[in-house]
Amino acid sequence: MKTSIASVCLSGPLADKLQSAANAGFGGVEIFENDLIGAPQDAKAIAQMMRDLGLECTMFQPFRDLEGMPEPQRSAAFARMERKFEIMDALGTDLVLLCSNCSPAALPDRQRMLDDLGELGELAARHGKRIGYEALAWGRHVNDHRDAWSLVRDVDHPSVGLVLDSFHSLARDIPSSSIGDIRSDKLFFVQLADAPRLSMDALSWSRHFRVLPGQGDWPVAEYVAAIQRTGYDGWFSLEIFNDQFRAGAASQLAVDGHRSLRFLEDEAVRVSGRQPVLPDRVAATSTEFIEFAASDEEAEEFAQYFRALGFTPVAKHRSKDVTRWKQGEINFVINSEPDGHAHSHEVVHGGSVCAIGLGVTDPDAAMERAKALGIQRFEQAVAPDEWDIAGVRGMGGSVLYLVDAAKSEAMWAEEFPHQQEEEGTAPLLTRIDHVAQTMQQGEFLSWLLFYHSLFDMDTTAQLEIADPMGLIYSQAVQNADRSVRFTLNGSLAHQSLSSRFIRNYFGAGVQHIALATDDIFKAAQSATEAGLPLLEIGPNYYDDIEARFGLEPKLLERLRAGNILYDRDEQGEYFQFYSRAVAKRVFFEVVQRRDYDAFGAANAAIRLSAQASHREPEWM
Ligand SMILES: O=C(O)c1ccc(O)c(O)c1
Numbered sequence: 189m190k191t192s193i194a195s196v197c198l199s200g201p202l203a204d205k206l207q208s209a210a211n212a213g214f215g216g217v218e219i220f221e222n223d224l225i226g227a228p229q230d231a232k233a234i235a236q237m238m239r240d241l242g243l244e245c246t247m248f249q250p251f252r253d254l255e256g257m258p259e260p261q262r263s264a265a266f267a268r269m270e271r272k273f274e275i276m277d278a279l280g281t282d283l284v285l286l287c288s289n290c291s292p293a294a295l296p297d298r299q300r301m302l303d304d305l306g307e308l309g310e311l312a313a314r315h316g317k318r319i320g321y322e323a324l325a326w327g328r329h330v331n332d333h334r335d336a337w338s339l340v341r342d343v344d345h346p347s348v349g350l351v352l353d354s355f356h357s358l359a360r361d362i363p364s365s366s367i368g369d370i371r372s373d374k375l376f377f378v379q380l381a382d383a384p385r386l387s388m389d390a391l392s393w394s395r396h397f398r399v400l401p402g403q404g405d406w407p408v409a410e411y412v413a414a415i416q417r418t419g420y421d422g423w424f425s426l427e428i429f430n431d432q433f434r435a436g437a438a439s440q441l442a443v444d445g446h447r448s449l450r451f452l453e454d455e456a457v458r459v460s461g462r463q464p465v466l467p468d469r470v471a472a473t474s475t476e477f478i479e480f481a482a483s484d485e486e487a488e489e490f491a492q493y494f495r496a497l498g499f500t501p502v503a504k505h506r507s508k509d510v511t512r513w514k515q516g517e518i519n520f521v522i523n524s525e526p527d528g529h530a531h532s533h534e535v536v537h538g539g540s541v542c543a544i545g546l547g548v549t550d551p552d553a554a555m556e557r558a559k560a561l562g563i564q565r566f567e568q569a570v571a572p573d574e575w576d577i578a579g580v581r582g583m584g585g586s587v588l589y590l591v592d593a594a595k596s597e598a599m600w601a602e603e604f605p606h607q608q609e610e611e612g613t614a615p616l617l618t619r620i621d622h623v624a625q626t627m628q629q630g631e632f633l634s635w636l637l638f639y640h641s642l643f644d645m646d647t648t649a650q651l652e653i654a655d656p657m658g659l660i661y662s663q664a665v666q667n668a669d670r671s672v673r674f675t676l677n678g679s680l681a682h683q684s685l686s687s688r689f690i691r692n693y694f695g696a697g698v699q700h701i702a703l704a705t706d707d708i709f710k711a712a713q714s715a716t717e718a719g720l721p722l723l724e725i726g727p728n729y730y731d732d733i734e735a736r737f738g739l740e741p742k743l744l745e746r747l748r749a750g751n752i753l754y755d756r757d758e759q760g761e762y763f764q765f766y767s768r769a770v771a772k773r774v775f776f777e778v779v780q781r782r783d784y785d786a787f788g789a790a791n792a793a794i795r796l797s798a799q800a801s802h803r804e805p806e807w808m
């Protein structure tokens with residue numbers, strides 16, 4: 189796949205945009221006219237910069253409001269276009285994008301549009317240029333790629349072709365099968381974007397909420413597969429208008445953009461039943477362990493929480509100051525080594541989660557896929573007799589280990605031979621239900637793509653949760669059998685719990701860990717008796733759920749006594765309670781699911797309110 193990106197996607201001065209695109213591995217860049225106009229360099233110098241970076245100028249855009257105009261606008265548009273051809277000569281591209289006419293003055297006269305496009309083709313040919321005609325979803329008379337194609341086909345001029353843009357097609361639910369009618373020699377260029385499902389007018393949706401393929405809700409792989417079936421082998425170019433991307437780092441967006449196209453290319457060939465270009469998406473089978481970095485002092489605090497939650501310190505690492513805590517299938521590891529990655533993590537963030545180990549079926553293939561997606565491998569010195577676990581760089585400098593699921597028992601036995609206490613025989617907590625990570629809102633889509641492209645995991649719709657101090661956005665990534673689930677949280681509100689976490693923690697990371705039980709009441713009672721600092725829920729909540737769900741008084745009493753939150757949907761029931769946070773950073777949740785697949789979003793606001801009441805005033 190020949191990969192290109194529109195300059196409008198990236199933040200900063202044009203020179204930086206070009207540098208970022210080249211570094212990330214793009215072959216070309218579409219130059220947006222506004223980027224050119226605002227640049228300190230002239231078009232020739234920009235072309236030279238692009239050549240030096242090994243980038244092709246894939247298109248110049250946009251040109252607006254030409255076909256079907258009355259006079260005198262018509263002649264003026266043609267004269268304007270001739271001026272653009274001179275700029276294109278300097279830039280070194282022969283292709284200009286013509287948007288379908290949005291002007292109220294545009295005439296609904298098909299023959300006139302055909303004549304205009306034909307004459308434009310002649311003019312372009314004389315200048316050695318080509319016109320790519322794109323139907324904008326809000327075009328006045330042409331707003332559907334099928335109509336744009338029928339004009340291009342009937343104009344039948346070698347210098348007039350079609351530009352497809354997945355946004356305009358998919359925002360209008362135009363079936364991708366219609367692409368099969370397009371002749372590949374007349375398809376000059378393809379632009380790609382994904383988007384979240386929203387109900388708003390197409391123009392605002394397009395200009396503010398486009399996202400990278402794989403970050404939204406649309407079948408972009410099917411769209412690309414349909415294009416490839418026509419025989420098209422030209423550029424695939426990202427064109428993402430997004431307010432957050434404009435405010436973020438160009439280098440990160442370029443890396444993510446390139447990753448999204450690699451992912452998309454592989455998905456598209458799979459849609460067509462052709463040879464995949466990447467190893468399969470990684471099948472994660474379990475959250476095998478969570479590693480906490482902690483000073484001796486904070487290790488003691490974590491240990492108290494773990495004990496109160498029913499965990500047992502079962503073994504010590506054979507050479508390091510690392511303890512394995514266990515309950516059911518859950519493994520927590522506390523690492524207090526005075527050097528190495530965990531120590532560095534602890535120095536930066538304080539006691540917190542420094543690594544997560546996911547069980548995978550084939551770590552080598554997983555690492556190969558990660559590499560192809562430009563995901564950084566984690567490397568640290570490993571002693572000759574130490575178990576070398578593959579890993580990639582995760583959120584906030586943490587590590588995501590990829591543990592060979594078939595060998596995990598052997599790994600634990602070999603690495604942790606020094607037996608400590610015996611684990612109880614009837615664990616109340618059985619497995620890790622989900623891990624909640626909090627990040628800057630500007631990083632949210634980047635991490636969503638990271639999980640979604642590397643792992644065989646799907647994403648849920650994004651939810652907005654009311655924190656007493658501002659909105660929190662939350663979205664889950666999870667595998668099909670739900671053995672691995674992450675919830676991602678971000679916020680723009682300065683004082684929301686998410687934002688306070690990021691400030692307090694100096695970056696993104698694990699904010700809470702949810703543990704599954706088969707008996708929430710027993711788990712709550714046991715934790716209370718063991719002195720786990722619990723998050724207390726106010727009395728009004730219980731009045732509300734009694735009324736909302738018509739709960740039995742006895743059940744209600746048990747929920748109230750355990751500070752347990754309750755939810756119910758068409759499928760089933762959900763029970764959850766929370767600990768307070770260790771060192772104001774990470775907290776724990778215990779959940780019981782009865783045929784329930786979500787995360788109790790309705791209760792999140794209640795939990796956030798309860799947590800906000802423990803908030804320290806900002807001046808402290
Ligand atoms: O929003 C716009 O005007 C606009 C401009 C150029 C494009 O390629 C496009 O898809 C949209």
Ligand SMILES: [Mg+2]
Nearest residue numbers: 322353379427
């Ligand atoms: Mg476009």
